[in-house]
Amino acid sequence: MKTIKFGIIGCGLMGKEFASAVARWCHLADMPARPEIIAVCDTNSDAADWFAAALPSVTQVTSDYKAMLANDDVDAIYCAVPHNLHAKLYCDIIRAGKHLLGEKPFGIDLAANEEISACIADNPDVLVRCSSEFPFFPAVQRIGKLVEDRAFGQLLEVSSGFLHSSDLNFNKPINWKRMIDFNGEYGCMGDLGMHACHVPFRAGFKPLDVRAVLSNIVPARPDKDGNTVPCETWDNATLLCRAQDKTTGETFPWTFKTQRIAPGETNTWYVEIKGTQACVRFNTKNPRRLELLQYDGSGDQVWGQIDLGYEVAFKTITGGIFEFGFSDAILQMWASFVAELAGQEVTGFARCVTPKEAALSHRLFTAALASEKNGSTESV
Numbered sequence: 001m002k003t004i005k006f007g008i009i010g011c012g013l014m015g016k017e018f019a020s021a022v023a024r025w026c027h028l029a030d031m032p033a034r035p036e037i038i039a040v041c042d043t044n045s046d047a048a049d050w051f052a053a054a055l056p057s058v059t060q061v062t063s064d065y066k067a068m069l070a071n072d073d074v075d076a077i078y079c080a081v082p083h084n085l086h087a088k089l090y091c092d093i094i095r096a097g098k099h100l101l102g103e104k105p106f107g108i109d110l111a112a113n114e115e116i117s118a119c120i121a122d123n124p125d126v127l128v129r130c131s132s133e134f135p136f137f138p139a140v141q142r143i144g145k146l147v148e149d150r151a152f153g154q155l156l157e158v159s160s161g162f163l164h165s166s167d168l169n170f171n172k173p174i175n176w177k178r179m180i181d182f183n184g185e186y187g188c189m190g191d192l193g194m195h196a197c198h199v200p201f202r203a204g205f206k207p208l209d210v211r212a213v214l215s216n217i218v219p220a221r222p223d224k225d226g227n228t229v230p231c232e233t234w235d236n237a238t239l240l241c242r243a244q245d246k247t248t249g250e251t252f253p254w255t256f257k258t259q260r261i262a263p264g265e266t267n268t269w270y271v272e273i274k275g276t277q278a279c280v281r282f283n284t285k286n287p288r289r290l291e292l293l294q295y296d297g298s299g300d301q302v303w304g305q306i307d308l309g310y311e312v313a314f315k316t317i318t319g320g321i322f323e324f325g326f327s328d329a330i331l332q333m334w335a336s337f338v339a340e341l342a343g344q345e346v347t348g349f350a351r352c353v354t355p356k357e358a359a360l361s362h363r364l365f366t367a368a369l370a371s372e373k374n375g376s377t378e379s380v
């Protein structure tokens, strides 16, 4: 099996998730390649030390990402750093000829995202994808098949969202994700929005216009020293879009929600598609359950529940009857990226978010900011 040598820039929460996925690569069956993490970079040396201790394969530990870019042994990089650094680091990585799985939102704002897109266009031999793991849940893979089979009939309505309650405690100290300089004007849309866009975009549902209501519920928080400081990012976002199915040209409403202050929700990702012939619902609160209503024009309209086992895009050693969870979705996302790197054709809902999809999310969030500011409906 081919080995692809990786570096990680940004050894925080998400960097560790990648390390853990690599450590259990043997979980996957029939992969054309395996990743090996040989280099780690973080400006905080404590963060990088965890990797050096956990992964014997690491031979380079640095606080300067340019030292990693100069390492000829590194084939590909996972970059998981604050949003203000995306444009500079992603472009430097791509120009150095390293393949990149970048984190969302893929640039702090539209201008930063356009810089990244231009750099990708200038370096077509580099494979670039954006991280987003929830579509790898078995129920969502099944929804993807229904989309590809055009099982929904005429589309009536789509809803998708990602809800957290992590900020419900108003005394939680501020961190970079709540600061405009590091997280960006998009606030909770930049943080959580790519997750809510991934399935509708991959299904070919394009937002034409948007009316957004954005809420800054907690305008101040304590900092790490206990001083009260402004907390300026949007906490919650509700977007109502007129969306269009690219295949049929039909338009329908798409309601999109990203919320950091959603009581009772820990990490709730959901999608719902309603059509004249089929409707589906999935919510990570009940991670194995797909709800499905199929209607052929006669008889009762019955919502059914399918408890799916381990039905995945990339085969594993786990028996088909067992449950699937968050870290399994991360492993599947990495299987997708590594399979593409190894030259395998990865299509449909098995493929990671593309830079074009990330660019569309920026156009949507930028229009949503204008909509909130002007109280208007804005074209995307």
Ligand SMILES: NC(=O)c1ccc[n+]([C@@H]2O[C@H](COP(=O)([O-])OP(=O)(O)OC[C@H]3O[C@@H](n4cnc5c(N)ncnc54)[C@H](O)[C@@H]3O)[C@@H](O)[C@H]2O)c1
Binding pocket: 009, 010, 011, 012, 013, 014, 015, 041, 042, 043, 044, 047, 063, 065, 079, 080, 081, 082, 083, 085, 103, 104, 105, 131, 132, 133, 190, 191
């Ligand atoms: N896919 C997901 O589910 C998911 C979940 C959380 C966060 N994210 C995204 O991942 C990215 C990182 O978020 P996180 O939660 O891991 O943040 P984090 O704060 O836990 O980690 C970021 C790390 O980057 C390091 N860093 C900062 N500047 C650096 C530099 N110049 N060079 C090298 N390292 C530097 C920090 O020291 C920190 O260790 C963000 O884009 C975020 O939106 C994705």
